[in-house]
Amino acid sequence: MFRQEQERRNIMNPLFSMKAERFFELRHLIARNVFLLINAIIFSVVALLIFFGSIKEGILLGIIVVINIILGLTQDIHAWLTLEHLRLLAKPFVSRLKSDGTAAQVFVEDLKKNDRVILRLGDQVPSDSTVISGKGFEVTEALITGESIPFSKKEGELVLAGSIVTSGTATLQINTVFSESRIAKMTEKIQRYTENASPIQRSVQRVVKYSGYVLLLVISFVVVRAIETSAPKLITIRSIGALSSMIIPQGLVIAVTLLFSYGAVHFLRRHILLQDVNATEKMGRIKNLCFDKTGTLTENRLTVKEMHVPSGISHEEAEYLTLTYICESGDSSQTILAVHKNLTCAAGGKALDTMAFSSERRYGWILLSSAKGKESILAGPPDVFLPHLSTQQEKDWLSLLVDTHGRKGKRLMCIVRTYKEMDPRHLIGNDLSVVAVFILHNDLRSGIREAIDFFQKRGVVIRIISGDDAETVRAISDIAGIKNTSAFITGEEMEQWGDLDFDELASRFSVFARIKPEQKAKIIKALKKDGFTAMVGDGANDALAIKIADLGISMFDGAPATRQLASVVLMNNSFAEFPAAVTLADNIIKNVEIFSSIFFNQTFIGVFFFAFLSAYGFFYPFTPLNITFSNYFTVGLPGFLIFYWAIRPSQEAAKENARSFLRRVVPFPFIAAILQSLAMMVIFLFFYHDLDGTTEIRAIMVASSILLGIGFFSLAPFIYEGNTSRRQNMQIFGFVLFELLLLFMAFSNPVFTNFFNITAVPLKDFSVIFFVSAFCALVLWGIARIFSKHKELSQ
Template identity: 25%
Template structure:
């Protein structure tokens, strides 16, 4: 049987297995299809309502009132382009990480992709190869790095009959393996399948838009139908006039520009982040990350660079020269691993001794060593395995206890007797303590300090031993690193919920526990971000409010994450958060401009529904007001610098800030309409006065939002004001404006003075309410 296995399958056997479906088909979480992206962005309630209003205006031939549809088109295009761009980027990363495999077929080595493997294929693996499917080692030996699966960075020795899991890497050795599980049956696929669900977006902006659009949808149709019936059938108004005024009322209710503004600002943020090597898979995650108050970090690859350095050596009654020679000799012949590479770099200038016999490191013995040409045996490994008799070697353990640095400690020993198989000599003599540190990523301490200053709690979650993780956390300056827990000792959900809040360092964490930790933190009211790179992180990444993956990590981690750090550098996270804060704070400020129109349109629609007057606005007039008091100013404000911490509820903030202007506009127009008959004002005058009033209040709101002023904001206000003046003087006919009579002009001046005073009083009160709400809803950090 073994001889047949080592010749591999025949072509006929491989074809038979393909026919039976025993193929290693991809089972990772895939990105959206192009078709799905188009459907999701086109088939929305918002688009449906606008298209219906567009058709109604087309029917009556009011073509100049169709400008509003441009907002819908731009918004849809931006959404589609951004999602397709992100999909292509993620798919490209996936392709770049794929490589061909050497497989035995018909006794010859052929190159196949992982998707072409079938059950019982014999694959040849060597250092650096990723295991493509679960398999059994049938020839040779190797050491496997399973950190992407388990989170543990220690290498696992594999011998004949041992299983290699898909997603792990061969760290050293050469072997032949027989595929025993493919596709959905593999270990990695089972974890991935748990992540195959549609994640609910937790964006406050998106929720606010959906709420506003749903409210508008509920109001629009009954109000539109009632207004048309009353105006056309009861009040006998002209059909075209009725359609135009009805559509004008309904268009005003839809905050289409607010959605376009948000899409544009977030798209700009996506472009800016791309220049910083950050790939955004979903635009609204920028907001979520700006709001997080807890970030859960994976140790390996996030805080550390997966490189070790020898920090120091502490002699134990031994000369420094002999210590360096012993280390150089062991590192020269030891199998390639992070520890051996660190020792080799530390002793690169020392001439090694010739080795007669060597025993490599294994997970069972936790040491490596051999006999060298000077007649000595040198051993390097973990103290508890090399010096198992703690009473005999009390001085060694005393020296270890005196080490205060956050380091990994190995011991170096010697003997004049040779090794017997894998049994250490009894007469070992301690030579030195070897202090090894994981190399931190560049700027990681500055990154940690940034989040500390911003009130964001960092929690380190890893499959490594709690002591190792705690040491790294302390070196990085993470607050609360002394609060550490070994998750292998946590057995109940109650215990897990308690340590999730109390502790900031978690060791020996399983993939399922990572997910539970995030759920526990979210249930405590925290906004949680998660960074990771492995299959073991997939469940937690999917559960997080904002998920961040490293590009060098697993395909599954990249595909389920909202952000991908292309350069695998956690140090760029502050820039991502800062970009999010700029975008979200500015969107919140600018969105109130759009919501004013929605709010006063609803109030006015309800009034004019039962009034004999025609609705005062036509769509073209709303386009003028929207462009110069909402659209242009909002885009200028939305792209300004803003590093303030995102606080409060988005919906509450924009409604409260928009309410004063909306109330003043609606109140002024309603009073004007009620007095129009006694004063003998025409509909054209009422409509013109409504445009002037709305423009004035809109400009006043802009003034408030521009504080503190700068040159750009001042220029924007001047241009908006000039634009309105020019439009009302030189393009009066185009915008259906008329000259005001003396009585209308006097009333316009009087109401303008009253409304200015009322607006400022209401806005001052609203500002206080928003600040109070922000203070009460500020995130509380964990300790």
């Protein structure tokens, strides 16, 4: 109820609950929509037009630019607020003690200095704190220092923000507020809407940047030429404004961000929460997909199937000692909770000392006082205790249980004891005897086989990195349908590996068993050098690996630390939905490519047509209003259909090609722009000497650019998606007819023609334009088929 109420309040009042960094983001959004080179040039053109007497044209152009800015800013802010709302779903919270001693769940950012909080296994320390009391409390500073080795924290000791609880429980007093903590700064960068640009976004930004440099050169040329030829100032100003609108792909950066943002909303409908908007692109690039077995491949609910007790100890005594360990150790793992449910005896005695279970040691310990003196009780996996059992008979008995049940994918937990005085951190030299062995089972998650099959068909290498027994891990891997499970290795075998060994050898194995947290992080780091690597995990010991991975994926019910650091959160704790999300991501990327190609095509046409005109000694015939009118047909209206395709795919998109974004997208619009510019030049030369006024030639060229742009858009899906579906072809055909009808109506309406500074185009002239445009489209279709075949061969 607490989380639901908090989410409701924050979602209803997102702007009022924003903190300073959120206002910084809002300022950034406004700046990137308003303070642009293209806007500065256009507003300068507006001012100059008004100054030199073309008041109507200047005011109309200014109004259109302002409207476009407002529309872009509105969409950008809406996308940002949408992502802020989504992030509330995975917002971290903690148990805070009230004055009456009861605990209440609060968001970590609401903590204040001197508040007291209760932390358990898997929790992340939200702020620098002091231990008030604890039981077997151990933490790791892996996210701070990179070292995964856990160490205990006693009363009065300082615990750094970002540390992860690896065992036990504790009450801490907060020393610093959340916003000042290391973990706040760490996760802020992961979840920033305005930072961490993806490769596609960086490529688009690079194009916009360099097109700006090209525009400055073009403007310099126009100005110098105007001075040499004594050209009218209004013509020069209009040419600069039109070239600016044509060459700069204005709106492309925002369009790409919006596609990713609205994709994130639709991912949530598939129970996939993106905490990093750029994860959309990352999903399609996975080469290595790594799983932790427990809680990811299998259900996170364990059940005890059998309890085995060796001869020489009664079932009642075994249950009593097991329950005593559970009650006194402070262990709250899923394994311990499952065993606890299976016990029926009364609570045990009191421990004299304890050492909580940790993934590093792989066992826990308590010290009891018994009739025979002090008695140590230990709990952990059988292979940890097997070498230290006192008799060969017990070793054989335990080995048989391990072999029999491990091959079936079962998990085993062993309780042992010794009466010898021992250092609990070292097992060597202690004569241990078995108290009980519990056989536990957790089912494979629903749909996991189909998900594994989906990725393996895409050429993704599935790898299991688990702390469980080798035979158990391999058995589960076989059941899940993972390939090459014979290529397995254990953490013990990797103990002597150096960094070079990890880099050279890690990619050879598909199954890693009995892996320690620091080994898991090193494996992920090495696999990243082999290709784009994703890590799926849910436990506290997965946090560092998820942070290091190219794409971190967490279960919603996993450890809070892991969930907070992941770029993707599986809200229903099922990986079965992830293939559908990856398919949607592929589709979004393909439509980003289509949209980008349209922008790039218009930019290249602007440059090439200007170059051809300049070579013949002509001035640029367009005005800024002409280009705005043309862009509505060539970019604006197609954008609506592209957004529709992005979220409602008509077919499964092909997997993303390994080539960079610009190498995939630029070649076709570049070649097409040369042909389109030549076609426009032919039309220009054909009509130039037959028309008396510049308004008529503008109308002819505007109609030409629109028809050629429509032709390019009709071919773009075929280039970037391969063979388009019949449904999509019908949509393109219908959309082209709609645009042609709209174009005819616009040119027939005096209000539109007067507003955009053009005239109606006679039908006979329009037929010439249509013929040249159709011939150009036919040539482009042949080139498109060549591109498509080349793409099929390269995939």
